[in-house]
Amino acid sequence: MPLLVPPAPAPALRSVLAALGSPTAVREARPPALRAAQGPLSPEFPLPFHVLDGIIPSGRPPRTRLTGWRFLIRSGDRTVAAADTVLTADGWAFSHFCEGPYIASSQLAMRQAEAMTARYQPRLLSVPELYMLTLWLHDGPVADAGEPEAMPLPTDLLVPLAPAPPGIASHRPHRAADLLPLLTHRLTPPAVPLLSQPA
Structure with missing residues (x-):
């Protein structure tokens, strides 16, 4: 089924x-890819770009924040770069x-x-602590993709993009309910055993 690509804000498109x-x-x-491109360049597939904050356990739940929109830049029949707003x-x-x-x-x-x-609304979700970028397939196609803050639903799919962190398969869809706890576990510092007091 086709993805329900949300419309980007008009000023974001104009700026690109x-x-x-x-x-x-x-x-x-x-x-270099843009400098070497032949012919006209056109932006397409605008995706809201969210960053996942607070995934390291701190007593507060993690949250996402919308930081921009990313457009893929096409030259002829090839995508050569991206533009961020x-x-x-x-x-x-x-x-x-x-x-x-x-x-x-x-x-x-x-x-x-x-x-x-299934039909999904695509977004991008960055996890800076792991140098990880995922395609976030939101299971709420009528949701506002430009919400300043939103969390993936348990039924949303997260598709790690390559290169993914070691041990996480790229291009394999994971339910958010399964992947987010794994990422939190990866970033939890190991417990340091207490040394016994000298006698």
Whole structure:
């Protein structure tokens, strides 16, 4: 079934189009893949980008926060990079272009998700403590993808993108109820045994 890709905020899309249309509007140099691209560049597949905070046990439940929208950048029939936007005091603004393995991995995960029988709303979920990025398939297709804070439902699927942390298979869907406790366990420091007092 097709994914229910949420519409990006119009100012976020405009900021990416402006960055693509005017190289001088971007402070940093474009990545090599964009510089080498032939023909027009177009943004597609906007995905809300959430960051998972507080996964390390601290007495407070973990939460996600929306930090931006990521657009895949297409040149002809290839995706060559991504463009990230961020929410500023003045609204949505272009942040930076990026390239690397997560671009192809995002595409593969989206294709896998489109072959599933259930309909999901795709999002991206970053776990900074593990240097991990997942495709978050939200089991609530009518939900507002731009919520500032939202937590994955137990029935949501999380698909780790490659490269995934050691011991976690990339491109394998996991129920959020199964994967999130595993990530928390990985980040829990081991208990230090107390040394007995000298006699």
